[in-house]
Amino acid sequence: MAQAPTSRRRFLxxxxxAGGLAALPALRSTLKKVERTSWALGADVSITTLHExxxxxxxxxxxxFAELERIEEAMSLYRPQxxxxxxxxxxxxxNPDPYLVTVLRAAAxxxxxxxGAFDATVQPLxxxxxxxxxxxxxxSPEAIRAAxxxxxxxxxxxxxxxxxxxxDGMAITLNGIAQGFAAxxxxxxxxxxxxxxxxxxxxxxxxxxxxxxxxxxxxxIQHPRRPDAYVALAALEGRFLSTSGDYATSxxxxxxxxxxxxxRTGLSPTEFSSVxxxxxxxxxxxxxxxxxxVQGPGRGLDHVRAVPGADALCCLKDGRMLSTDGFPRxx
Numbered sequence: 001m002a003q004a005p006t007s008r009r010r011f012l013x014x015x016x017x018a019g020g021l022a023a024l025p026a027l028r029s030t031l032k033k034v035e036r037t038s039w040a041l042g043a044d045v046s047i048t049t050l051h052e053x054x055x056x057x058x059x060x061x062x063x064x065f066a067e068l069e070r071i072e073e074a075m076s077l078y079r080p081q082x083x084x085x086x087x088x089x090x091x092x093x094x095n096p097d098p099y100l101v102t103v104l105r106a107a108a109x110x111x112x113x114x115x116g117a118f119d120a121t122v123q124p125l126x127x128x129x130x131x132x133x134x135x136x137x138x139x140s141p142e143a144i145r146a147a148x149x150x151x152x153x154x155x156x157x158x159x160x161x162x163x164x165x166x167x168d169g170m171a172i173t174l175n176g177i178a179q180g181f182a183a184x185x186x187x188x189x190x191x192x193x194x195x196x197x198x199x200x201x202x203x204x205x206x207x208x209x210x211x212x213x214x215x216x217x218x219x220x221i222q223h224p225r226r227p228d229a230y231v232a233l234a235a236l237e238g239r240f241l242s243t244s245g246d247y248a249t250s251x252x253x254x255x256x257x258x259x260x261x262x263x264r265t266g267l268s269p270t271e272f273s274s275v276x277x278x279x280x281x282x283x284x285x286x287x288x289x290x291x292x293x294v295q296g297p298g299r300g301l302d303h304v305r306a307v308p309g310a311d312a313l314c315c316l317k318d319g320r321m322l323s324t325d326g327f328p329r330x331x
Contacts, residue, residue: 031197031212036061040068041179042078043203047186050197050212060193067185068202074100075178077123088123088171093163103174103181103283104158110177110287111153114303117294118287119263123171124150126259129251138257148266179203180286183240187282199236204282207236218330224273224315231274231315233330239309240282244289245274246317255317262294271296273315278328280309288312297322 034057037046047064051057074083074097083100087093093100107120124147132139139147155166182202190198190208197209199217207217216237220230224245234241246268249259258268275292279285284307292300292312304312304324311327323329 032057033212034058034061036065038065038068040065040072041076041182041203042175043179044201045182045203046199046201047190048199049190049195050209051195056193057195060190060195063189063193064186064200067189068182070097071099071178071182071185073097075103075174077173077175084172084174087163087165091165091168091170095161096163098160099181099185100163101158101160103177104156104163104172106181106283107174107177107287108153108156108158110291114291114295116153116263117291117300118176119151119153120172120174120176121151121153121156121170122261122263123173124169125261125263125266126173127171129257129259133251138251144266148264151263151266153263176290177283177287180240180242180282180284183282183286202282204240204242204286205236206240206282207238221276221313222274231321232313234276234278234313235328235330236278237328239278239280239328240285241276241278242282242285242289243274243276244293245315247273260290260293269294269296271316273317275300275315276313277304278311279307284310 030052031050032054033050034054035048037044047061049057072079076082077085079085083093083096110118128139128143128147150169155170157164157166179202183200183204183206186200186202187206187208195208200206205219211217216235218233218235219241221232221234221243223229223231224247244260246255246258246260251257260268262269272293275289277285277288277292279288288304288310292304295303297314301312301324304310311324313323313327315321
């Protein structure tokens, strides 16, 4: 699964026409477009709203960025005093933020359902590979095996009062799920202020309503080997979209070793160059990309098909593409 800190995956973010998708009647011209961009969770983030009152939209966006700040204080590996950094240093955290409890419990449920393909305790592997890369090398097989022995989601105790590691040398990262949770919370903040049309980008995408021309919000999915190109356009239609790729942080020039790890082996999966998942929540879409990446084309796509409202598009390392029947590709 994906680790942190890492360079963020990139999208070609399209606000133009929706190609072959039929447009609904255009929204009223009285709707005002209000946008804001910033930096959060190690990535550029942006919120675009269409609303009757620009001041109300600004207040809604204020609330959304307040949610991002709270999530960063709990879950960011980029802030040394965040709750997750303190947990990783001390092995225990008293009085955790309820958001952190929620995300860790969701991570554990995903780990159990996926047979360990998703595991938030893979941070020791990220640290190992990152340190080796700094010296121009890869970790030794012995070092990889040693780090992998410290990876086990079942050794994290989570209650509302305390989070604790049950083994020495453990550390967690939530970069495989926190950006999706952030998209969920940002969208909820906008809706609470009455926003009905918006596009949210926290590293994962979510949408409300439609664009001004009545067409769905669409996102271009980056080509895994050509940074200036995309492999497909996807219509969000109220769902959340997440992509994971071997190109985001690579530890070898051939992309064989990268920031997505199989928690059981300590090695990177070899079949995909990127996977994209749409799901009913951002947190679910985010986590499913890692499950799919690790489980591979057969079992992984079956796993996605079994999740209500989920679809996937996969790019294999040989250039072929696979997708579920319901993936909303725009022609």
